[in-house]
Amino acid sequence: MLLALVASILVFFLDTRLDYFKPVRSALSTAVYPMQAAASLPTDLTDWVNDFFQDRKQLREKITAMEANNMLQSIRLQKLQSLERENMRLKELLGSSFRLQERVQVAELLTIDLDPFSQQVVIDKGENYGVYVGQPVLDATGVMGQVTETSEVSSRVVLLTDPSHSIPVQINRNGLRAVVTGRGLGEYLQMDFLPHNADVREGDLLVTSGLGGRFPVGYPVGKVVSVEFPQGKPFADIKVEPAAKLSTSREVMLVLPGEKIQTERVPTKQADVESSKAEIEHGDDN
């Protein structure tokens, strides 16, 4: 028993303080992956069977709807492309650099349940696809979170709703910058450290500000659903609803690094603000 106690404390210490166990953890994660995959099998199988026995009419309706949607999107895209080009020209005139479009890679979630109290998911791409710690993860409607741990064939993504996760944002309407932090259980995020006179309204769209160099600029993070100014507290109490469908998405997108945003391994647990400072300094060196 004493041995177990000592071993636990040793492992505990080495893992949290010295980060000594990263290779071990990564190797073991690879080893337990078959187990995780097997556990997700029943759900995948039911999904597959459901897909298979969908009748013709339903499928046809689905395809029609999708085609209509596709048409709409491509029309919008045309407009966006011209806008993008215009934007680029204007920026060139102003002499500032323009970020090229980010490339993304699609990964799929494993349908397994981890501890319901920490907001994490496992995806089916790992180091074999070049996934790295700190890589931003998006879904079709917004930012989902970032990669915290990779193994050979899978990686773990911490979601925006995790209480240890923060993301730098700005309000789309007026460019006000802030930090949005997860609150653990429940589907809301909170916007921290904004004074009572800050210009925030219900319905404001928050997008990533790109400060910190971890998340690319301009992806939707969420929408402000309520703004309160509690008496006697220095900061406003602002609730944000995430834009990404955190609980229902099955496919996620990993943003591939652009030109030279090679992120070093920085502590992912604490607020992004800290790491952003570090990275800004780091960026100045180059």
Add this chain to the structure above:
Amino acid sequence: MATTIKTRNGFVIVITLIISIMMMLLPLPDFARFFRPEWVVMTLIYWAMALPHRVSIGVAWCTGFIMDVTMGGMLGVMAFSYALAIYLIARFHLQLRQYPLWQQALTILSVVFLVEFIDVAVARTTLRWESWMPVLTSTLLWPLMYAVLRKIRRTFQVT
């Protein structure tokens, strides 16, 4: 583990442990997520009670370590809590075997509570009443678990 007693069919124990880990991972509907019993702890307790020379603190610690990796929590937390739980069970396994099932279930209650308590005390950032639900469901499901595992042990004659 080095042991002088001749042992048989150890792989059955490993398989039950793997199945229980997979049951910890199976997706459940939202309302049931918090009620998931501690399958792995219960399996370990059964084997520690029935065959203390096979499954003891070492096995419990390793299983807990694997769980830590699978769940992605802090390494060593579950390893420690599982080892502690199995230490208590192994210490009192002779008494426990004599108890009627409901009294065993009460023991499970306290041991699983201990496991959850260590988890909450060390690793959790949020504390909610749902944290304690696994204690209840594990206790209620113990008689069933006991019956199933005993059947497995007898069928495969694991010693």
